Amino acid sequence: MxxxxxxxxxxxxxxxxxxxxxxxxxxxxxxxxxxxxxxxxxxxxxxxxxxxxxxxxxxxxxxxxxxxxxxxxxxxxxxxxxxxxxxxxxxxxxxxxxxxxxxxxxxxxxxxxxxxxxxxxxxxxxxLVVAGSTALIALRDCVGLADGERVLVRGAAGGVGTAAVQLAHAMGGRVTALARGRHATALRDLGADEVLDYGSTTSDQIGPFDVIVDTVGSELRCYRSRLDEGGRMVTVGLSVRALAAIAASAVHGSRRIRAFSANPDSALLSDLAAHVTSGALLxxxxxxxxxxxxxxxxxxxxxxxxxxxxxxxxxx
The missing domain is CATH 3.90.180.10 (Medium-chain alcohol dehydrogenases, catalytic domain)
Structure with missing residues (x-):
């Protein structure tokens, strides 16, 4: 073979x-x-x-x-x-x-x-296997996104990002997508309520948010500061610098930066398949x-x- x-x-x-x-x-x-x-x-x-x-x-x-x-x-x-x-x-x-x-x-x-x-x-x-399962774990299991919460998806045009935009929208989140400006139409079609161009938008110009899903792995401390009280942040863009920021954020309690390695089992893959079959995740x-x-x-x-x-x- x-x-x-x-x-x-x-x-x-x-x-x-x-x-x-x-x-x-x-x-x-x-x-x-x-x-x-x-x-x-x-x-x-x-x-x-x-x-x-x-x-x-x-x-x-x-x-x-x-x-x-x-x-x-x-x-x-x-x-x-x-x-x-x-x-x-x-x-x-x-x-x-x-x-x-x-x-x-x-x-x-x-x-x-x-x-x-x-x-x-x-x-x-x-x-959708890796991208969808990563986004589902991040939103459902790591940060527990609730209906009506403000969500920032950073790196929204990538595989995990496009899945996170869709799933956050399906869960009732008010979704802001941060990506290249030329991708705005595609991301709005996927469920983003607002699309910001990362090339002309700095972290101090946005927010606050209840939830931040980061797929980039840089400037994590700057973006964590855009969380509202009780906000939660998760990153899947891991690097040595990102790990240092994650460790340092532990003092912030619920507003710390969470990280995980997606390793879905049959049950999670079945849950993900249900989102795809229903049309919530394209x-x-x-x-x-x-x-x-x-x-x-x-x-x-x-x-x-x-x-x-x-x-x-x-x-x-």
């Missing part, structure tokens, strides 16, 4: 599509024929070696955190799914994988998949690349400046 793999740490050019043996599911695992996988920040971190304490330095390393496809095999002890089921899911973000989502087949524990949402294609579903796909062009997909991801996700198709 074909699988995209990292052959050394570096630029997208280190990615290769190799012919390897198809994996077999073990106890409690399922074998999924993958149709699509998206490019996420985690994939770039692994490829560049910035999380080699997790990925290790033994090559090749699989790439592709998420996937959408069809169950084609099951190991002993698997219940609740059968061959032919359309599913979506994630490999574990804190484990090393020689084969991950960007491959013709992937093996994962059954607890890491759920039925894919209805009414969307595999490409559309793959664009896929936003900017571009689609074949597996053979996965290096180009990573290059496009690193270039940024677009609305939505870059998706890699595995099957023709």
């Amino acid at each position: 074909k699988a995209a793999q990292i052959t050394s740490f570096g630029t997208p050019d280190v990615l290769r599509v190799s012919e390897i043996d198809r994996p077999a599911p073990g106890t409690g695992e399922v074998l999924v024929a993958v149709e699509a996988s998206s490019v996420n920040g985690h994939d770039a971190l692994v490829r560049t070696g910035r999380v080699k304490v997790v990925s290790g330095s033994t090559f090749p390393i699989g790439t592709g955190l998420d996937f959408a496809g069809v169950v084609v095999g099951m190991g002993p002890g698997v219940q609740g799914c059968r061959a032919g089921d359309r599913v979506w899911g994630m490999v574990h973000p804190r484990k090393r994988h020689t084969v991950a989502g960007a491959a013709e087949y992937v093996v994962v524990p059954a607890g890491r998949i759920s039925p894919a949402p209805t009414g969307v294609t595999a490409v559309e579903a793959a664009s 896929p936003v796909v900017h571009s689609v690349f074949p597996l053979t062009d996965i290096a180009a997909a990573h290059t496009a991801f690193e270039r940024g400046g677009v609305v939505g996700k870059h998706v890699v198709t595995i099957t023709d």
